[in-house]
Amino acid sequence: MIEAEGVYFSYPTGVEALRGVSLVINSGEFIAIMGENGAGKTTLVKHFNGLLKPSRGRVRVDGVETNKVSVAKLSKKVGLVFQNPDHQLFCETVEKEIAFGLRNFGFPEDMIAKRTDWALNLLGLVEYREVSPFMLSGGERKRVALASVLAWDPDMVILDEPTIGQDQGQKERLRQFIIQLNAQGKTVVIVTHDVEFVADCHPRVILMSQGRIIADGSARNVLDNLNVLDKASIVPPQVTQILLELADLGLPRDVIDLYEAGEAIADLLRRNR
Amino acid sequence: MLRVLDGLRFRRAFSPLHRLDPRSKFLMACTFFALAIIFIGILPLTLIFLVQIPLVLVARVHREWLRSLRGGAFLAVLIFATNFAVGCFSAGWVVTWDVVLYSTSMAIRFLALIASFSIFFLTTSPDDLGLALEQARIPYDFCFAFTTAIRFVPVLAGEAQTIVDAQRSRGLELERGNFLKRVRNYVPVLIPLIVGAIRRSMEMAEAMEARAYGARERRTNLNVLKLRGADYAVILASVSVLVCAIYARYFLAPPVL
Numbered sequence: 001m002i003e004a005e006g007v008y009f010s011y012p013t014g015v016e017a018l019r020g021v022s023l024v025i026n027s028g029e030f031i032a033i034m035g036e037n038g039a040g041k042t043t044l045v046k047h048f049n050g051l052l053k054p055s056r057g058r059v060r061v062d063g064v065e066t067n068k069v070s071v072a073k074l075s076k077k078v079g080l081v082f083q084n085p086d087h088q089l090f091c092e093t094v095e096k097e098i099a100f101g102l103r104n105f106g107f108p109e110d111m112i113a114k115r116t117d118w119a120l121n122l123l124g125l126v127e128y129r130e131v132s133p134f135m136l137s138g139g140e141r142k143r144v145a146l147a148s149v150l151a152w153d154p155d156m157v158i159l160d161e162p163t164i165g166q167d168q169g170q171k172e173r174l175r176q177f178i179i180q181l182n183a184q185g186k187t188v189v190i191v192t193h194d195v196e197f198v199a200d201c202h203p204r205v206i207l208m209s210q211g212r213i214i215a216d217g218s219a220r221n222v223l224d225n226l227n228v229l230d231k232a233s234i235v236p237p238q239v240t241q242i243l244l245e246l247a248d249l250g251l252p253r254d255v256i257d258l259y260e261a262g263e264a265i266a267d268l269l270r271r272n273r
Numbered sequence: 274m275l276r277v278l279d280g281l282r283f284r285r286a287f288s289p290l291h292r293l294d295p296r297s298k299f300l301m302a303c304t305f306f307a308l309a310i311i312f313i314g315i316l317p318l319t320l321i322f323l324v325q326i327p328l329v330l331v332a333r334v335h336r337e338w339l340r341s342l343r344g345g346a347f348l349a350v351l352i353f354a355t356n357f358a359v360g361c362f363s364a365g366w367v368v369t370w371d372v373v374l375y376s377t378s379m380a381i382r383f384l385a386l387i388a389s390f391s392i393f394f395l396t397t398s399p400d401d402l403g404l405a406l407e408q409a410r411i412p413y414d415f416c417f418a419f420t421t422a423i424r425f426v427p428v429l430a431g432e433a434q435t436i437v438d439a440q441r442s443r444g445l446e447l448e449r450g451n452f453l454k455r456v457r458n459y460v461p462v463l464i465p466l467i468v469g470a471i472r473r474s475m476e477m478a479e480a481m482e483a484r485a486y487g488a489r490e491r492r493t494n495l496n497v498l499k500l501r502g503a504d505y506a507v508i509l510a511s512v513s514v515l516v517c518a519i520y521a522r523y524f525l526a527p528p529v530l
Binding site for chain 2: 046049051070071072075076079080082084086087088089090100101104105134148149152
């Protein structure tokens with residue numbers, strides 16, 4: 001469980017990135033943090049594993065205040081996967097890359113081997129075990145980065161922009177994967193601009209703008225609220241837009257995914273027949 | 274570490290100093306440099322340091338300037354300590370007034386050097402600097418490499434910070450272990466940084482070629498540097514101060530200098 005209480009944060013350059021953010025993330029929740037560029041999304045999640053400490057206010061992870069414990073200790077609980085895999089890959093092989101975190105956390109050798117195998121399998125990277133991460137494609141590198149964090153099995157997983165540079169097939173696999181992780185009881189937080197991806201996942205959505213939270217609720221309640229979406233420079237999913245245009249025909253205003261939209265349209269047609 | 278670089282970072286602003294031609298400003302910085310090298314006494318060195326303060330105030334870069342001095346202060350202390358130790362040692366382990374004076378003046382000399390170049394870099398845009406090099410008939414490829422290098426320092430610093438964050442999130446503890454271990458802790462930071470820099474330079478080269486870099490042998494510039502009245506005044510002042518200083522130091526030779 002993560003609790004943020006009136007968190008303010010300013011970078012040394014003077015930019016005030018967070019201006020009083022309060023929220024509670026319960027264990028086992030699935031959350032998407034959305035908002036315009038520079039809204040403070042990444043700054044906020046960097047507080048969750050202690051990389052950044054609030055200038056004012058406080059952040060607690062499982063009841064422990066983040067400025068009382070080391071980043072390493074917090075990271076073992078809260079796995080943060082950065083947006084760009086090139087900012088972390090450095091080993092000769094994918095296998096060593098995945099084992100890096102496990103070694104840092106002091107797992108015994110047999111455990112390292114076991115967990116590395118597990119993570120390679122989980123993300124379909126077994127065939128690349130001995131390959132240099134630098135030889136892989138962008139999407140594969142992203143998967144290695146993800147595997148290298150999931151390997152130590154953190155209770156909470158935070159993914160910063162997981163869908164960037166992924167094609168549709170990979171996005172769908174990622175979605176399945178996230179939902180599976182969440183179903184296993186992990187807290188999952190994604191930071192993203194990808195409104196269609198969020199609409200397909202139905203998480204709790206936290207909308208940020210200019211360092212503040214401007215909306216917090218189910219995907220259905222946030223993604224069809226044109227007022228707040230506009231403030232955060234986000235357009236609603238395309239199906240929502242179409243159905244809103246056609247609302248006078250009797251179509252619902254709170255549909256965000258394709259499946260439901262199909263049902264609603266079929267309903268309407270049946271009624272009018 | 275990065276704080277020192279902060280004191281060298283140019284921010285666009287308007288002041289008489291910002292408007293000076295980079296060449297005359299460079300001559301001024303070099304004059305201060307030469308003065309600080311010529312003199313040894315604590316009095317003239319302090320004076321050289323102090324006369325730069327009005328310049329800083331005119332250019333309104335005092336905050337950044339102080340930051341670079343603070344960055345240099347550590348080295349100045351180190352210089353003082355080394356001179357002091359060596360001085361005491363050669364005098365047979367006695368602390369003499371001379372040694373204290375000499376060590377202090379060496380530290381002040383260092384600060385005066387930093388001060389002058391900090392003023393130069395804080396008030397001169399990288400573009401102007403490149404232009405000045407170009408007009409000094411240095412091949413454009415070198416000028417371009419030079420200005421690009423300066424421009425990418427903050428970018429690289431930002432990237433280094435992100436990489437450190439990413440690796441700390443994977444349990445890396447930079448400050449842990451003995452000296453050798455600590456040096457080795459930086460490998461996971463340096464490799465992505467270097468790979469990224471190389472990749473970026475390749476991409477940049479391609480982007481440049483795509484925009485017809487080097488299509489013409491003789492380049493022309495939209496802005497051409499021209500010396501104005503103020504520049505001639507600065508040049509004249511610098512040269513005369515330098516001549517007077519050399520005369521005073523080597524021909525008048527008062528014992529305290």
